[in-house]
Amino acid sequence: MSVLVDEDTRVVVQGITGGEGKFHAEQMIEYGTNVVAGAVPGKGGQEVAGVPVYDTVEQAAKAEDANASVVFVPPAFAGDALFEALDAPLDLVVAITEGIPTQDMARVKRKQDETDVHLVGPNCPGVITPDVAKLGILPGNIFSSGDVGLVSRSGTLTYQVVDSLTQRGIGQTTAIGIGGDPIIGTSFVDALELFEADQDTKAVVMCGEIGGEDEEQAARYIGEYMDTPVAGFIAGRTAPPGKRMGHAGAIVSGSGTGTAESKINALENNGVPVGDTPEEVADNVEDLL
Amino acid sequence: MRLHEYQAKQVFADAGIPTPAAQLADTVDDAVAAAEEIGYPVAIKAQVHVGGRGKAGGIKLAENEAEAEEYAEDILGMDLKGYEVKRVLVEEAVDFVNELYVGVTMDRGEGEPVAMVSTKGGVDIEAVAEEDPEAIAREHVDPAFGMHPYQARKAVYDAGVDRELARDVSSILQTLYQIWDDKDGSDAEINPLMITSDDEVIAADAVLNTDDDALFRHPDLVEMEEEGEFEGSELEEKADEYGFDYVRLDGNVGIIGNGAGLVMTTLDLVDHFGGEPANFLDVGGGAKAQRIANALDMVFSDENVDSVVFNIFGGITRGDEVAKGINQALEQFDEIPKPVVVRLAGTNAAEGMEILNEDLVTVEETLEDAVQRSVAYAQEGSQ
Numbered sequence: 279m280s281v282l283v284d285e286d287t288r289v290v291v292q293g294i295t296g297g298e299g300k301f302h303a304e305q306m307i308e309y310g311t312n313v314v315a316g317a318v319p320g321k322g323g324q325e326v327a328g329v330p331v332y333d334t335v336e337q338a339a340k341a342e343d344a345n346a347s348v349v350f351v352p353p354a355f356a357g358d359a360l361f362e363a364l365d366a367p368l369d370l371v372v373a374i375t376e377g378i379p380t381q382d383m384a385r386v387k388r389k390q391d392e393t394d395v396h397l398v399g400p401n402c403p404g405v406i407t408p409d410v411a412k413l414g415i416l417p418g419n420i421f422s423s424g425d426v427g428l429v430s431r432s433g434t435l436t437y438q439v440v441d442s443l444t445q446r447g448i449g450q451t452t453a454i455g456i457g458g459d460p461i462i463g464t465s466f467v468d469a470l471e472l473f474e475a476d477q478d479t480k481a482v483v484m485c486g487e488i489g490g491e492d493e494e495q496a497a498r499y500i501g502e503y504m505d506t507p508v509a510g511f512i513a514g515r516t517a518p519p520g521k522r523m524g525h526a527g528a529i530v531s532g533s534g535t536g537t538a539e540s541k542i543n544a545l546e547n548n549g550v551p552v553g554d555t556p557e558e559v560a561d562n563v564e565d566l567l
Numbered sequence: 568m569r570l571h572e573y574q575a576k577q578v579f580a581d582a583g584i585p586t587p588a589a590q591l592a593d594t595v596d597d598a599v600a601a602a603e604e605i606g607y608p609v610a611i612k613a614q615v616h617v618g619g620r621g622k623a624g625g626i627k628l629a630e631n632e633a634e635a636e637e638y639a640e641d642i643l644g645m646d647l648k649g650y651e652v653k654r655v656l657v658e659e660a661v662d663f664v665n666e667l668y669v670g671v672t673m674d675r676g677e678g679e680p681v682a683m684v685s686t687k688g689g690v691d692i693e694a695v696a697e698e699d700p701e702a703i704a705r706e707h708v709d710p711a712f713g714m715h716p717y718q719a720r721k722a723v724y725d726a727g728v729d730r731e732l733a734r735d736v737s738s739i740l741q742t743l744y745q746i747w748d749d750k751d752g753s754d755a756e757i758n759p760l761m762i763t764s765d766d767e768v769i770a771a772d773a774v775l776n777t778d779d780d781a782l783f784r785h786p787d788l789v790e791m792e793e794e795g796e797f798e799g800s801e802l803e804e805k806a807d808e809y810g811f812d813y814v815r816l817d818g819n820v821g822i823i824g825n826g827a828g829l830v831m832t833t834l835d836l837v838d839h840f841g842g843e844p845a846n847f848l849d850v851g852g853g854a855k856a857q858r859i860a861n862a863l864d865m866v867f868s869d870e871n872v873d874s875v876v877f878n879i880f881g882g883i884t885r886g887d888e889v890a891k892g893i894n895q896a897l898e899q900f901d902e903i904p905k906p907v908v909v910r911l912a913g914t915n916a917a918e919g920m921e922i923l924n925e926d927l928v929t930v931e932e933t934l935e936d937a938v939q940r941s942v943a944y945a946q947e948g949s950q
Contacts (some may be wrong), residue, residue: 354783376852379781380673381751384710387678403882415852417882417914432828433852434880437913438934441880458827460675487828490675513831516816516838517847524812524827524849526780527675531693554839556832557935 279478280407280452282370287411289313290338292359293350294326302415303327309418311411314342335366346370348413357382364389372413373399383461390463397463403433403455424449427473430485431458439485442560451479458525466496474504481507481566486541488514489528493541501548509562510545510552512538568777571614573656574791575773582742586770589658598639601657607631608660611638615650623647628660661769666759668692669740671747680708682744684726689759714744735768751781802869809861811848818843820945821866821875825850825884833878842942845872853883859892867904873948876941877909878934886911886919897927906944910937
């Protein structure tokens with residue numbers, strides 16, 4: 279079992295004719311993902327990475343019975359591509375693109391709220407169910423299948439934590455990179471709900487970072503509704519206020535909201551052990567299992 | 568990007584928001600000439616991106632020519648919290664009886680814009696938000712429809728603005744929202760929005776910050792950005808040229824990594840193991856050798872740095888490219904300026920380890936070991 283992605287996931291790659299889109303379509307196929315089509319306006323009829331390309335997402339979804347898409351479309355056109363995916367309709371849309379204007383994402387998010395589509399990202403590494411399928415750019419070889427769910431705002435930090443888990447023989451049900459932007463389709467709470475409902479996920483690792491209040495909301499959700507144990511990590515303890523640490527969303531505001539301290543306290547107060555280092559997180563997961 | 572006050576005021580004025588008469592000056596003579604033309608009293612305001620300019624001596628009120636000259640001399644060229652003042656705005660001093668606050672920003676928690684109005688203008692609005700949140704009326708806007716006129720009125724009435732002024736203030740709020748929307752704003756603010764004794768409403772300050780990711784569709788904003796010189800330290804300017812996400816900190820352990828979350832974690836680990844981070848530097852995803860070499864050049868340029876830790880977990884970044892870049896950067900030195908500790912994991916890490924010239928760097932297998940080693944080097948180096 280897993281969340282979001284399984285054997286039945288059939289993927290359209292939006293932007294498959296671009297360098298990134300083509301490379302990662304090939305990588306996804308090599309990993310075993312059912313990539314069934316590409317969608318690029320004006321490029322219908324071509325074949326890329328061994329799959330047919332259609333002019334629209336709807337055509338691709340109908341012709342190839344697809345139910346998910348991965349978006350590699352450049353930022354200026356990505357908002358439009360996400361509307362197209364949400365209208366197709368599909369069950370899951372994973373937006374890899376970094377640098378989508380925030381106001382575009384506010385409108386996309388507004389649209390998503392009217393649908394039942396799961397939107398993950400943007401500015402995220404994607405979703406992987408180890409040994410089954412990956413939608414995105416995550417390096418498949420560090421993951422192994424098992425019973426720990428993982429949700430994270432950051433790509434490479436996910437890899438670091440997963441590597442620690444895998445090396446101890448702790449495999450994963452599904453790992454979800456939710457992305458580092460201020461407005462994202464899947465919040466921590468959304469991801470935790472999915473893991474809580476999954477019978478095979480025995481514990482969850484949640485990697486947050488400074489900025490916003492998503493981690494605090496997640497902490498309250500865990501305290502009130504979750505039976506599955508959660509181990510936490512928060513990046514950015516040493517970040518000074520007012521300085522953006524890479525991710526558009528990773529900033530401690532001048533008035534002191536979004537600090538690591540506030541997030542760590544919220545998690546600990548709701549029974550979530552927060553590791554000081556990625557290795558400590560892996561220790562905590564071992565204890566929880 | 569952040570517009571200067573004079574630029575934001577121009578945008579606001581073009582959209583129909585009343586602003587005081589003003590001229591930009593970069594010499595004392597020009598400032599005095601502007602003051603004479605506008606008529607005394609005038610405010611002389613430093614045009615730098617620094618909060619609390621008034622308290623720091625960057626805004627002064629001149630009653631006559633002698634004062635205008637004195638204050639322009641004081642302010643032009645002064646160091647305001649680390650920024651040199653190169654231009655002042657000479658502006659008609661508005662005789663006000665009341666000060667309001669109006670603003671529009673993105674509420675990231677809700678994923679929606681929010682318009683705000685308060686009768687407690689003229690002071691730090693973040694302090695008001697903290698101490699007296701009820702004093703700020705908030706109205707969320709559905710991004711699919713934009714702000715309805717009733718919402719602007721509602722925010723103004725809810726804030727308790729005098730009813731005689733409600734029409735003017737809500738019209739200004741509506742315009743401010745439109746500017747925020749049109750320019751891909753992140754924050755648009757008027758603080759204070761001044762009320763004169765004959766009930767005129769005037770924007771005495773103007774803030775407009777816009778989304779860097781949306782600059783591609785705003786050539787007018789790009790032009791304004793180029794008009795101002797780069798503000799910041801030499802290191803920040805260098806980072807800007809190289810296109811790095813870089814933040815300088817106070818410590819002596821230089822940090823380079825890929826991915827914001829992992830770089831932040833590396834900073835935190837340096838702190839955890841008793842060291843002090845000198846910087847945050849994210850090379851981003853898929854960095855090639857030249858970019859890696861630039862990152863090392865960047866960190867070596869910081870005189871505070873006593874050691875460097877390179878932490879790469881390759882996803883789309885390849886270990887062999889990283890190794891090439893490190894070799895390329897270090898082989899040009901007869902003597903390595905500061906010890907460099909490297910930890911490579913993920914995509915093509917093994918290939919990278921074969922390429923890496925281990926005479927020039929210290930290699931560690933794990934993140935923890937690499938951080939501890941760099942902290943130890945930094946402590947030796949600073950003695």
